[in-house]
Amino acid sequence: MQEKIIDDKILEKMTLANVYNIFNANIFPMLNEEDIKFCKEIQKFCIELEPKVNTSEDVYEFFSELGKHGFMQRINVWKDYRPFGMKKELLLSINLSILDAELDAARFTSSVLCANALFHYFHHGGKNEKIEKIKDELMSGEKIGSLCITEPERGSDSVNMTTMCTKTDDSIIYNGKKVFTTNGPKADYFVIYGVYDKEKPRETMVQTLIPRELGVKTNRIAISSAPRIHIAQTFLEDVKVPQEFILADNGDGYKRLFEGLVPERLVISANGLGVCWGALIYGMIYTNYRRQFGKDIIKFEGVGFGLADLLSKVTAATALALQVGTIYDEKILFAEKPNKEVSKWTAGVVSQAKYHIARLSHEVCYEVQQQMGGISLTDNTPLDRYSNVSKIEEVIGGARNIQLLIIQNALSKIKKIIE
Numbered sequence: 097m098q099e100k101i102i103d104d105k106i107l108e109k110m111t112l113a114n115v116y117n118i119f120n121a122n123i124f125p126m127l128n129e130e131d132i133k134f135c136k137e138i139q140k141f142c143i144e145l146e147p148k149v150n151t152s153e154d155v156y157e158f159f160s161e162l163g164k165h166g167f168m169q170r171i172n173v174w175k176d177y178r179p180f181g182m183k184k185e186l187l188l189s190i191n192l193s194i195l196d197a198e199l200d201a202a203r204f205t206s207s208v209l210c211a212n213a214l215f216h217y218f219h220h221g222g223k224n225e226k227i228e229k230i231k232d233e234l235m236s237g238e239k240i241g242s243l244c245i246t247e248p249e250r251g252s253d254s255v256n257m258t259t260m261c262t263k264t265d266d267s268i269i270y271n272g273k274k275v276f277t278t279n280g281p282k283a284d285y286f287v288i289y290g291v292y293d294k295e296k297p298r299e300t301m302v303q304t305l306i307p308r309e310l311g312v313k314t315n316r317i318a319i320s321s322a323p324r325i326h327i328a329q330t331f332l333e334d335v336k337v338p339q340e341f342i343l344a345d346n347g348d349g350y351k352r353l354f355e356g357l358v359p360e361r362l363v364i365s366a367n368g369l370g371v372c373w374g375a376l377i378y379g380m381i382y383t384n385y386r387r388q389f390g391k392d393i394i395k396f397e398g399v400g401f402g403l404a405d406l407l408s409k410v411t412a413a414t415a416l417a418l419q420v421g422t423i424y425d426e427k428i429l430f431a432e433k434p435n436k437e438v439s440k441w442t443a444g445v446v447s448q449a450k451y452h453i454a455r456l457s458h459e460v461c462y463e464v465q466q467q468m469g470g471i472s473l474t475d476n477t478p479l480d481r482y483s484n485v486s487k488i489e490e491v492i493g494g495a496r497n498i499q500l501l502i503i504q505n506a507l508s509k510i511k512k513i514i515e
Contacts, residue, residue: 102476106385110477112146115194115377122373122411126418127187130179135187141165142195151481155199155324156240156282162203163237167192169207171359171429172215174235182359182429183421186366190414193370194377197485198324200370201492204363205278206234210241212356213287213303217343224340227305230285242283244274244330245353252498254353259290259332261302266339268304270332278492280314280328288312288332289349301349304342311335321487354443357494358424361446364493365417368457371489372410375457375482379403379464382477386468399467406460413453420445444506451499454489461486 100107116139124132145161162168166177170184185208192200214231217224233239245254259272270290280286285307292300306312312335314328344352380403383394393399420442427438461483465472472479490496 097475102471109385110378110381112143118377119373134179134184135191138188138191149196155202158199159237168235168237181425183425185363186417186421189363189366190370193367194374197367197371198322200367202279202325206241208363209243209360210287213343216352216355239284240279240282241285242277242279244277244286244288246276248273248275252494255297257291257297258294261290261292268337270335272332274330277328277330280330281316281326284308286312298350299347301347303344303349303352304337306337310337321484358442358446361450361493365449365453368453368489369414371457371482371486372460375461375464375479376406376410378477379468382468402463402467406463409456413456417449447499447502457486457489
């Protein structure tokens with residue numbers, strides 16, 4: 097804290113432990129006993145980690161701390177860490193984002209966006225000791241992963257790629273450029289997509305795990321909203337990748353790409369929910385103790401009604417995300433035979449959740465800052481850090497209009513239901 101201007105009596109109430117207590121009062125009624133126990137485990141870890149977090153330094157030094165507790169990812173089973181599943185991953189992300197939303201975004205990029213491709217590889221029958229070892233390195237936080245889909249001039253068009261792959265007898269050679277590669281400058285491993293034929297991307301898409309030492313080059317992009325996360329433009333110039341690192345070939349890469357989008361967008365939504373809850377709760381604490389004109393400012397309708405409106409929206413959005421996570425677990429992830437209709441439904445509804453929660457995170461941060469006033473723009477509270485992260489929520493994982501396009505496409509199929 098460069099210069100303290102907040103009143104000590106208010107500051108002493110604005111502890112992470114108090115924030116989690118208020119969060120729990122609002123969320124625990126939605127959860128079962130296993131969920132509640134898991135949340136308390138994460139929260140204990142976060143409270144102990146908080147004094148070590150320096151908001152002027154990169155987030156990556158904490159990956160190994162997360163890995164020691166099995167907190168790099170909880171969608172898939174890894175070692176003896178329990179419980180696991182999509183709902184547990186959502187709870188992990190929400191709670192961790194309340195502590196440090198940038199740390200959580202870098203974490204899930206490495207362990208969900210990147211490492212999930214390795215779990216899918218083994219789920220589909222793959223066998224490879226090197227990939228198994230790399231998966232363990234990513235999940236332990238010893239190494240850092242990145243996902244390379246987005247390309248210059250392509251943006252959220254994840255299908256029509258220009259990154260070209262050429263087959264040889266024993267390898268694939270990659271040539272192309274990716275952009276907005278989260279963790280890129282720090283990454284040890286990259287999951288990268290390319291195509292054999294730009295005119296037939298769906299039929300020829302390839303998903304490959306590429307260690308940095310094979311020739312992947314990155315240049316960091318300056319993104320002021322997330323200064324502690326390294327984001328890059330990534331260059332592939334005749335990068336020769338042995339066959340053993342191919343995760344999905346000959347069009348199967350297209351299937352894996354979309355297999356990963358549901359958990360990807362759900363966990364991004366959870367990060368947004370953590371931003372919402374963190375900003376809202378700090379605002380609730382501050383306005384309950386800040387006095388103006390002889391009374392707590394929460395009692396003024398202009399403040400109290402605004403926060404009440406935000407609380408109702410955030411609670412509803414959280415219920416939506418947790419319900420989708422529960423359905424995903426029961427009918428897809430843990431099911432003996434995943435339900436195809438539910439898979440289609442979740443693909444659509446996660447776009448609704450991503451769209452709604454991303455916008456909501458920005459609204460909550462903006463409105464809470466208005467209720468708190470100038471103090472929220474200083475480093476005396478975490479509000480401005482939440483606000484910065486909220487600016488990128490609508491862009492990562494498919495920009496706002498892409499989500500609306502997906503939702504619109506579902507609306508255009510109404511005729512098939514009624515005719």
